[in-house]
Amino acid sequence: xxxxxDRPHRGASGRQGGVMTISHEAADTVRIRSTEDLLAxxxxxxxxxxxxxxxxxxxxxxxxxxxxxxxxxxxxxxPYELGAELAEVLARVRHCGEVVVTVYSDQALEGGMDREAxxxxxxxxxxxxxxxxxxxxxxxxxxxxxxxxxxxxALPVELIRDSAVNAQMIALGSAAEPDAPEHHPRWxxxxxxxxxxxxxxxxxxxxxxxxxxxxxxxxxxxxPPTIDPDPRHPxxxxxxxxxxxxxxxxxxxxxxxxLSDGHLALLIEGVHDxxxxxxxxxxxxxxxxxRAAAALAGLRAAMVRLGGGIAGxxxxxxxxxxxxxxxxxxxxxxxxxxxxxTLDGAYRVLQVLDGILGAGRDPLADPTEIVAGSRESLGxxxxxxxxxxxxxxxxxxDPNPSSDRQPLTAAxxxxxxxxxxxxxxxxRAHTASRLLARCANREGxxxxxxxxxxxxxxxxxxxxxxxxxxxxxxxxxxRTAWPGRGVxxxxxxxxx
Numbered sequence: 001x002x003x004x005x006d007r008p009h010r011g012a013s014g015r016q017g018g019v020m021t022i023s024h025e026a027a028d029t030v031r032i033r034s035t036e037d038l039l040a041x042x043x044x045x046x047x048x049x050x051x052x053x054x055x056x057x058x059x060x061x062x063x064x065x066x067x068x069x070x071x072x073x074x075x076x077x078x079p080y081e082l083g084a085e086l087a088e089v090l091a092r093v094r095h096c097g098e099v100v101v102t103v104y105s106d107q108a109l110e111g112g113m114d115r116e117a118x119x120x121x122x123x124x125x126x127x128x129x130x131x132x133x134x135x136x137x138x139x140x141x142x143x144x145x146x147x148x149x150x151x152x153x154a155l156p157v158e159l160i161r162d163s164a165v166n167a168q169m170i171a172l173g174s175a176a177e178p179d180a181p182e183h184h185p186r187w188x189x190x191x192x193x194x195x196x197x198x199x200x201x202x203x204x205x206x207x208x209x210x211x212x213x214x215x216x217x218x219x220x221x222x223x224p225p226t227i228d229p230d231p232r233h234p235x236x237x238x239x240x241x242x243x244x245x246x247x248x249x250x251x252x253x254x255x256x257x258x259l260s261d262g263h264l265a266l267l268i269e270g271v272h273d274x275x276x277x278x279x280x281x282x283x284x285x286x287x288x289x290x291r292a293a294a295a296l297a298g299l300r301a302a303m304v305r306l307g308g309g310i311a312g313x314x315x316x317x318x319x320x321x322x323x324x325x326x327x328x329x330x331x332x333x334x335x336x337x338x339x340x341x342t343l344d345g346a347y348r349v350l351q352v353l354d355g356i357l358g359a360g361r362d363p364l365a366d367p368t369e370i371v372a373g374s375r376e377s378l379g380x381x382x383x384x385x386x387x388x389x390x391x392x393x394x395x396x397x398d399p400n401p402s403s404d405r406q407p408l409t410a411a412x413x414x415x416x417x418x419x420x421x422x423x424x425x426x427x428r429a430h431t432a433s434r435l436l437a438r439c440a441n442r443e444g445x446x447x448x449x450x451x452x453x454x455x456x457x458x459x460x461x462x463x464x465x466x467x468x469x470x471x472x473x474x475x476x477x478x479r480t481a482w483p484g485r486g487v488x489x490x491x492x493x494x495x496x
Contacts, residue, residue: 030165035147036155038100039140040163042067047431050104050140051183054123056086057100058093066093072103073122074115082122083129090130099127101137108141110154116141120148170486181253182355190257191352191359194264198356199408201265206407234270235296237263238280239289242345249489252345256352268353272414274456275299281421282326284346287339291322298323331465332472337480338425344488350419357412410457413439417458421465426482427475429466436463 032038042057043049045067054073058066068089073082101123103116120137127134137148144154160166181187241259245252256264270276275296283292298319315323328334420435439459474480 030168032165034163035136035138036145036159036163037165039102039138039145039160040166041169042102044166044169047428050102052106053104054119055102055104056123056127057102058090059096059098066095072105072116072119073126075118077122079122079125080129083126086126087130095132097131098133098135100135101127102140103138104140106142108139108144108146110141110144113139113141113146113151117148117151170484180351180355182351182358187253187355188359191355194257194261195356195359197261198264198268201261202268202408202411205262205265205269234266234273234276235279235283235289235293237266238270238283238346238349241267241349242284242342245345245348246341246491249491252348253352256349264353264356267349268357268411268415271350271353271418271458272411274458274461275303277414277418277458277461278326278330280346281330281418282322284343284422285329285334285336285338285425287342292326294319295322295326299326332425332469336472337474338482340483341488341491343422343425344485347419347422350415350422353415354412354419357408357415414458417462420459421462424462424466424470425472427471428482429470432462432466436466 030041032041038057042055045065046055046069050069052072054070056068056070058068073079101120103119103123105113105116105119107113108116116139120139124134124137139146139148140157140160143157145157145160146154182191241256241263244255244259248255259267270280278299279292279296282295283289286292294316298315298321301315301319302323325334329336416435417439420432420439423429423432423435436459475482
């Protein structure tokens with residue numbers, strides 16, 4: 001990123017009166033005219049919406065800029081030690097001696113942001129210790145943001161989202177992702193209402209030895225040609241789920257929540273099974289569930305042979321070929337590029353599964369309390385509980401889920417790890433690493449569980465691939481790289 005900046009000054013409103021010009025290329029220039037423009041730029045620079053952290057924005061030499069994300073200091077933080085650490089980090093950066101400090105906090109609410117003010121004060125002291133000048137100190141909460149020069153003036157975060165800079169960065173193909181649905185109160189409550197039922201459906205889907213149970217649930221809808229017609233097959237379930245979100249892109253969370261509990265359980269089981277997960281990744285990369293089904297048959301036959309068994313029937317040459325292509329494709333070494341529309345559709349289904357499983361593990365999100373609460377604030381689409389119920393959901397007198405959470409916790413980790421793998425395909429290795437850190441926590445709690453291949457787990461697979469190839473070849477060419485989430489969302493106009 002290249003930047004040219006006039007020296008900022010404060011107007012009567014406390015906003016920056018100068019104009020900062022940032023350009024990624026000579027033809028793509030973004031003009032920063034206000035503080036909300038700068039705040040709109042930050043997520044596109046760091047690749048995500050910051051939460052419960054601090055971001056330091058530095059104009060640096062050679063007409064560039066740097067965003068540095070660090071843990072927010074607390075009242076116990078020594079600002080002098082923090083300043084020394086900051087100076088060490090910036091030792092090799094030719095900065096201009098100025099910085100904008102932004103503290104992001106979910107606890108920053110109108111009428112109370114004492115903790116965030118303390119963090120900002122610690123930063124100001126640390127920045128001065130490092131020999132820098134604070135241009136401005138900002139706090140961003142869930143609903144409002146503040147310039148600490150005017151702490152009593154809360155401004156709505158909609159000003160940030162509606163900034164022309166945000167729109168332009170998205171149009172330029174920004175890789176920044178919005179907050180996951182699980183972080184939005186509206187979706188978090190609905191996830192909590194589904195969590196217990198979906199986890200029960202998943203537990204019913206499995207036998208005591210951890211294998212998928214026989215006919216327990218079905219997935220409605222037509223079966224694509226050349227795909228296993230069994231409606232209980234995870235590939236079939238995933239094919240239909242991705243088609244659901246592609247058909248309703250503006251309401252994709254609703255589309256996934258409209259699936260039955262048994263359908264969602266099949267989706268979870270699919271990404272938790274090692275071989276099925278490989279086949280699913282191949283389906284999303286190639287855009288062909290039929291090719292993935294052939295690959296899965298070949299992979300299963302190979303595993304039987306490797307285990308010393310005898311396959312019931314010999315795989316066809318096509319199944320063998322597709323299995324080999326699957327292994328190469330999943331490793332990020334095929335002739336690609338990915339079918340981005342299918343991959344992004346699968347990503348959104350995974351986000352909803354992650355939200356549901358996370359809500360089921362969160363003691364603060366009690367489905368009983370949420371259902372009993374007021375629903376006056378919910379919109380028409382929120383009042384669609386009947387669409388989210390299904391014939392395979394059975395009332396239970398026991399309000400508590402199974403006491404043995406280890407298999408479910410491991411399955412939740414598989415969902416997160418699959419999200420991480422898709423981030424690798426998008427060329428977002430740092431985001432993938434953050435997701436893998438979440439997997440470590442979940443898999444650590446889950447303990448050991450039988451796997452189709454000894455030593456394999458979804459997270460271990462992703463970590464192994466990251467070590468060998470952190471960036472797939474297609475990510476380095478703009479013509480083949482991930483085009484950004486805006487392209488998938490705009491695809492809605494192509495469906496009519």
